[in-house]
Amino acid sequence: MDEKITSRDNPKVKYACKLADSPGFRRSEGRFFAEGRKLCPELARGAALEQLFYTAAAAQKCPELAGLPGQHFLVEEHVAQKLAGVPAPQGVFGVFRTPQHTxxxxxxxxxxxxxxxxxxxxxxxxxxxxxxxxxxxxxxxxxxxxxxxxxxxxxxxxxxxxxxxxxxxxxxxxxxxxxxxxxxxxxxxxxxxxxxxxxxxxxxxxxxxxxxxxxxxxxxxxxxxxxxxxxxxxxxxxxxxxxxxxxxxxxxxxxxxxxx
CATH class of the missing domain: 3.40.1280.10 (SPOUT methyltransferase, trefoil knot domain)
Structure with a gap:
């Protein structure tokens, strides 16, 4: 069963938010944060998905999320609001490892x-x-x-x-x-x-x-x-x-x- 996150102050939520907000933190961690029911599965085809956060409503609309790799976390709506970077969040968020190219x-x-x-x-x-x-x-x-x-x-x-x-x-x-x-x-x-x-x-x-x-x-x-x-x-x-x-x-x- 997926771990449930009920607090906006959860360390994993804070980490994801910092990845979203800070280019320097993304570079130092070698990871990035993304949001979207279509975007996260698409990104998972080319970048390693380490953590997936989703609401119960999103899981019901997108049963294919269960087949994605990484750790899965069921988050409550108020937690999703903190993770969201858009006014109408889709309830699906991911932490990915950044591809390295030179x-x-x-x-x-x-x-x-x-x-x-x-x-x-x-x-x-x-x-x-x-x-x-x-x-x-x-x-x-x-x-x-x-x-x-x-x-x-x-x-x-x-x-x-x-x-x-x-x-x-x-x-x-x-x-x-x-x-x-x-x-x-x-x-x-x-x-x-x-x-x-x-x-x-x-x-x-x-x-x-x-x-x-x-x-x-x-x-x-x-x-x-x-x-x-x-x-x-x-x-x-x-x-x-x-x-x-x-x-x-x-x-x-x-x-x-x-x-x-």
């Missing part, structure tokens, strides 16, 4: 997305999801990006953060230098001295890396200089720019692996 996994011929200082978790999650959808081999995040395992980012990526390798690194230029040593063509999304996306070949035998910055700040000059070329998305003058999630997804579609 630049050593980058391979010649692969397709990669690199993000620089994209701070909005919705944009980071959307771009990780798009990278998975369009067959990319990995996502590289510079320092200053939203955490890929923060609750808001996980909700936006819909579990894609464990389906495509996510590599967290420091400044982007040294990382891009490593890719270029493998022959991977690095393309900066920028306006100055750029080519329109249409004529840019989608295929490159040694691989490609699409490099995207935030909408407000764009890419650093050193980062653009570290790339092979710059590309832009042709559009009308009705708007000045697209947000990072939309612009990056268009670029990912152009350089996709799959035929659609």
């Amino acid at each position: 630049l050593d996994e980058v391979r010649r011929g692969g397709r990669y997305l690199a993000l620089e200082r994209v701070q909005d978790p919705g944009n980071v999650g959307t771009l990780i999801r798009s990278a998975a959808a369009f067959g990319f081999d990995g996502v590289i995040l510079s320092e200053g990006c939203a955490s890929p395992y923060a609750p808001k980012t996980l909700r936006a990526s819909m579990g894609a953060a464990v389906r495509v390798p996510v590599i967290e690194t420091g400044p982007l230029p040294p990382a891009l230098a490593r890719l270029r040593q493998l022959g991977i063509r690095c393309l900066a999304a920028a306006l100055e001295h750029s080519e329109p996306l249409g004529p840019v070949p989608a295929e490159h035998p040694a691989g490609v890396c699409v490099v995207v910055g935030s909408e407000g700040q764009g890419l650093e000059g050193d980062t653009i200089a570290a790339c092979d070329a710059a590309v832009r998305i042709p559009m009308t003058d009705r708007v000045e720019s697209l947000n990072a999630g939309i612009a990056g997804s268009i670029l990912l579609w152009h350089f996709r692996e799959v035929e659609v």
Whole structure:
């Protein structure tokens, strides 16, 4: 029988809440917290689920939860309210071990997305999801990006953060230098001295890396200089720019692996 948690001050509940709230704690523990009836089972397909919390109502609606790995805890509604990060919680929460990926996994011929200082978790999650959808081999995040395992980012990526390798690194230029040593063509999304996306070949035998910055700040000059070329998305003058999630997804579609 699953252990029942009736107190909001239970140490396991406090630990889960701290994982949700603190990027530094997530890094030091090598774990992350997620919420959602669909999201938690999806994440369990690619990350080790260590603890699963759910309400009686959620267990009744989702009998498949009983088949998930890890320790299971039945929590009362007021405990679920403390764990919840959204106004209408679904009553299912999990603590997962964080997948570990490094630049050593980058391979010649692969397709990669690199993000620089994209701070909005919705944009980071959307771009990780798009990278998975369009067959990319990995996502590289510079320092200053939203955490890929923060609750808001996980909700936006819909579990894609464990389906495509996510590599967290420091400044982007040294990382891009490593890719270029493998022959991977690095393309900066920028306006100055750029080519329109249409004529840019989608295929490159040694691989490609699409490099995207935030909408407000764009890419650093050193980062653009570290790339092979710059590309832009042709559009009308009705708007000045697209947000990072939309612009990056268009670029990912152009350089996709799959035929659609």
